[in-house]
Amino acid sequence: MSEPFTSAIAANRFGLGARPGELAAIGGGGRDWLRAQLAGPPPQLAAAGLRSCTDILAAALELRRELQAARKADAQGVAADPLQKLPQFLRPIYASEVTARLQQAVTSERPFLERLTQFWANHFAVSIDKQFLAGLAGSFEREAIRPHVLGNFADLLLAAETHPAMLLYLDNYLSVGPHAPAALRAARRDAQRRIGINENLAREILELHTLGVGGGYTQADVTTFAAVLSGWSIGGEGGRFRGGVPGQFLFRPELHEPGTKVVLGTRYRDDGFGQGVAVLRDLARARATAQFVATKLARHFIADEPPAAAVARLADAFHSSGGDLPRVYHALLDAREAWDSGLAKYKSPCDYVLSAYRGLGLPADAAHAPLAPFELLGQRTWSPGSPAGWPDRSADWDGAAALMKRIQWAQALGERLGGRCDAVALAPELLGANLGAATRGALAHAASAAQAVTLLLAAPEFMRR
Amino acid sequence: MSTRRQFLTHAASAAGGLFCTTRLAFAGATAASGGRRPRLVLIVMRGALDGLAAVPPYGDRDYAALRGEAALHAPGAPGGALALDGFFGLHPALEFLGQSYRARELLVLHALASPYRERSHFDGQDVLENGTPRPHALQSGWLNRALAHLPGAHPREAGVALGQNVPLVMRGPAAVTSWSPSKLAAPDEDTLARLTDLYAGDALLAQRLADGLAADAIAAEDGAGMTPLPPAAGDAARPRAAHSARYAETVRAAAGFLRQEDGPQVAVFDTSGWDTHANEGGAQGQLATRLAGLDAALASLRQELGAAWGDTAVLAITEFGRTAAINGTRGTDHGTATAAFLIGGAVAGGRVLADWPGLAPRQLYQGRDLAPTLDLRAVLKGVLAGHLGVSTRALDEEVFPDSARLRPLAGLMRA
Incomplete structure (x- = not known):
């Protein structure tokens, strides 16, 4: 990889998927882009009418x-x-x-x-x-x-x-x-x-x-x-x-x-x-808590079976700072292992849906059935069914039926967007350095603009982050 | 409607021959098993079923006091248990199970537990599924490892998980698939062919796409039996109907796969809602509603399977039991031993199998739980050996590693 902290990893693994133009704006400074997001108070939801x-x-x-x-x-x-x-x-x-x-x-x-x-x-x-x-x-x-x-x-x-x-x-x-x-x-x-x-x-x-x-x-x-x-x-x-x-x-x-x-x-x-x-x-403050939280964070951001050395560094940051979360996030961004491989994590359905929304600029308002994709793809929001929450490994989400549903949804989106979306031009904007030759070729030879959108959303690079 | 083989031929040509090798093994499946083709359905009840409520030991002199107002009465009393053997009863919501017991198609197992002795749902489920005594010891499940040792010819995907993803018990080296009904249009065949090409360099996605296409093909051949059901109107007021509707599509799909003579032989699906910490209820209430849903699902599975029911065993298991006594919020907390159900036309039923440990304070495990006297793995081995014909050697070494000292429970299945 020519640039170590690629915009594609920053936007897709640590973010929720690139929007058009985002990778170019990040440039080679993926890590700085993420660090800057940790400054200032956390954003509150702006929508009017939400009740306490x-x-x-x-x-x-x-x-x-x-x-x-x-x-x-x-x-x-x-x-x-x-x-x-x-x-x-x-x-x-x-x-x-x-x-x-x-x-x-x-x-x-x-x-x-x-x-x-x-x-x-x-x-x-x-x-x-x-x-x-x-x-x-x-x-x-x-x-x-x-x-x-x-x-x-x-x-x-x-x-x-x-x-x-x-x-x-x-x-x-x-x-x-x-x-x-x-x-x-x-x-x-x-x-x-x-x-x-x-x-x-x-x-x-x-x-x-x-x-x-x-x-x-x-x-x-x-x-x-x-x-x-x-x-x-x-x-x-x-x-x-x-x-x-x-x-x-x-x-x-x-x-x-x-x-x-x-x-x-x-x-x-x-x-x-x-x-x-x-x-x-x-x-x-317990040491076991630092280890447990570090393991979960590393599993979410680095790999299903995260390297022990990276987990240990996160746990140390957690423990030595008395649980100061930004210090742990900085240790995570500093972990070389998080930047080694572009596509180490299989997206959960929620990741998948959000990245498609961001990448295609889909309307997210109440008139456009915003709950439906999460339900169709098997991750109804806030319904993990147990206090353990949603699982976080590939095997939990990569079932055959789950893949077929993603393909079906990708096809429905392709048909909806049709010629209004140029997937060939969009692919490098969303996937950056992760985009491989096979996907590039498949998009170039797609039978229609609609099919190209489907192939982009179903591509191996878009299934992972 | 095109048949599955027509679809496969088409898909195979479109996909450059990938599916020819995938599906050819189906051809000899029926012949090799000599007419009888055993089917197994595994139902994982996640959340820890209260075995003392599902199968109340009303004959135990300590039972009523432990359960207080939630205790189920003896058969015959209003809201009383369904009669089994004079000591154990069935929760009154389990009507179909009661009929099946009388028809000698239900075997009830009690005071059993997996080797897990702590009280975490998630580790408990991991042990229940991975087939070893320790959580996270293996990343594959005992049912998947058993599939590799099915005697005779069988389809490449001998197992199907009803749901989008495959639970741990069914994960592993043997090819399995998953299926769930979809409200979206089926993918275009040209797009599927292109994706097959695109996935050629990606082992995981190539495998999943092939498995998904195989499952869809079987579903398409089964036709109307596996289309999504229309939502049942007005059922919300009738708990039994509402909760059976939750399982209705799953059960129809399971039956749709299993009744085919060259389809998967093993199906698995999950049920949830068994973690009854508060306001569990007695003859009626929260748990009763869940049990009624499970009971209705099993009744509908029998109906949907038709003649194949005679070759079927359904095993319903949970990660552990719940406290013997009711807790301070009219529920039960995490415990140890519990009950399980083995039901089907192939089951030597009409019996309760239990080495009852008793419910007196000194007889409880750690002073609070029903004590385990039967290792769940012995039951699983008995089913896999007696029903599916998996060899003892495979069971002892691979399916349940290092378990040679644990003999399969014999006589679970009809001769």
């Missing part, structure tokens, strides 16, 4: 209460119509959030930050297949992830774990310490009905958000950490969860397990909410 999580959740809870009351009043059970009200309320919110995210990704001058935002949203994954989350996943990304992408990991962690979307998704808003005032009261009233700990959030914080599965914690640590987090809840749920601002994070002392607790060998005195904050701060 608190606002959405309060309205959804109110709606659910109305539906439950209606169901009680009508012993026959309500017909399909009222049952549809909650999805009918949530679906347009989801659509406008996905559209705003797509527009941001397509038009951004700092696509590296958009990719990082998506990376962290996936690290702290919530999934819309759980009740309410379709309406909350977008605000979770905007409120808990986006503002902290250029900050410290500890702040990002705390923002994610205290966001109502996460407390709902991993059930912690219901979790009650067995000796908490509310539990003792309930036991006096009705010995049969147990209320107590739910360990879902505590386990996934340790396993998926901080230390990683081999990070040295035991079942006892999970259970105790869950006790630490009991009381981390949401306001205004009604019933035994009355109180607080509806839809907003609320620490409920009456649900919190009292007492000093030992997690991973460290004693934490009980000061209510602060006990959980202290554990999270220590988890953010």
